[in-house]
Amino acid sequence: MQAIEADGLVVRLGRRNAVDRLSLRLGRGVHGLLGPNGAGKTTLIRTLATVQSPTAGTLSLLGTPANGKLRPVRQKLGYLPQHFGHYKRFKVREFVEYLAWLKEMPKKQIPGAVKEALERVGLSDRAEDRMKSLSGGMVRRAGIAQAIVNEPELLLLDEPTVGLDPAQRLRFRELVAELGQRACVLISTHLVEDVAAACTDVVLMNEGSVVFQGTPADLATAGTTTHVGDSPIERGYSALISAKSAGGAW
Template structure:
């Protein structure tokens, strides 16, 4: 079990995270927050790249920084902007990272083709990575994170650059992997975690806002999410009074999904809240900026 206890992180005088308390056991954890909320900072602390200003992070009761390489041997990490050498091919690149992970050359030789097959790159094993598309690079990144068969898999914005087909494939892969390990997936894209995360962690105002299952988180908005249909000329006025979650045109009218404290009109249809609704509700300012 991985435990984050009273962790604070400051850069100079600027506080990024405050009093973070989390527990992770096997399963997929979706770390969901808008950009700049501190997801990457938390992830970098979990990967020992950053030291907490206060508090501690424990794995099986031991401080991860004291565990040193014994802890790092347990983690697989895909950074947000993960690095690679353009003149390397996936085989050379994975061999290099295998060396850093303390994996013998023979073991790496056996493992690399399997991993590249898993991410559908078996035909590009000797192709220079400079010729790869964003999606292919990201798949190499996923393969490198899996090299040491990690007990804790930490993925920071892993679906960036993946096409819809690859995203589905990736989600299925994570579900499979999460059976016997901790998978922490940081993202600001709700659909990435909605279908696979056992628990969602949301960070707001430097602190953990929610750490619960999707169902429980969605209950926070139970009875407050509605859909309605109206003429275009009324939309502007409507938005001034209610938080619009999504809008689409249908049959010459506007279909709006929105939040209201209680149903006040007969043509409002109450619907079940989704994780995206909660996300948009909680991060209203951020969400609107990101939607723009």
């Protein structure tokens, strides 16, 4: 069973299709979602997280149609939005506990699961601190902790490394590699180097649809030295985006 199965998926926002006849199948592993601003990445992630409803086409999540009963799916899902709210007076532990409760985790499992999630993101020593006292990078790590607290089968991360320093980004890559051994992990990011280092599979979106899906090595061979970029994978990204964009502009 694929964790994500989309065929002809359309998600309309206002007068335009933010996701336009997209077809995609993803299973276990770590998948990177790349694309320029306005490509539809965040809308796709929100739709996969059951926050946004599809307009047309078909979508199945963990074997359940997106127009079906989504409560069981949401219990097995982890989601880190690009921007997420929280009560600033919550302690870090309370914040993660609250999200575990929303995911309907068994009450007896929550304390141990929260402790483990905070350990995995390096926040054990800040568990009793207020959220308002954390730096931006620490808040992001608390967001990752709440996303993984229920050991999700489908983990959706929108710009998860924003605010993380280089050492923390390395530890994040190790964490998602571990999670990807038993779950489908989809990471939306602008940082091509994160995808090259952490992901086994790359999905490139532009103008609401998929323009490439393959390995980071495949992406690296798509460009030449004439394309913009400091590395082969960046030049491959530039080549594919410019081929899709109107007039060949990058």
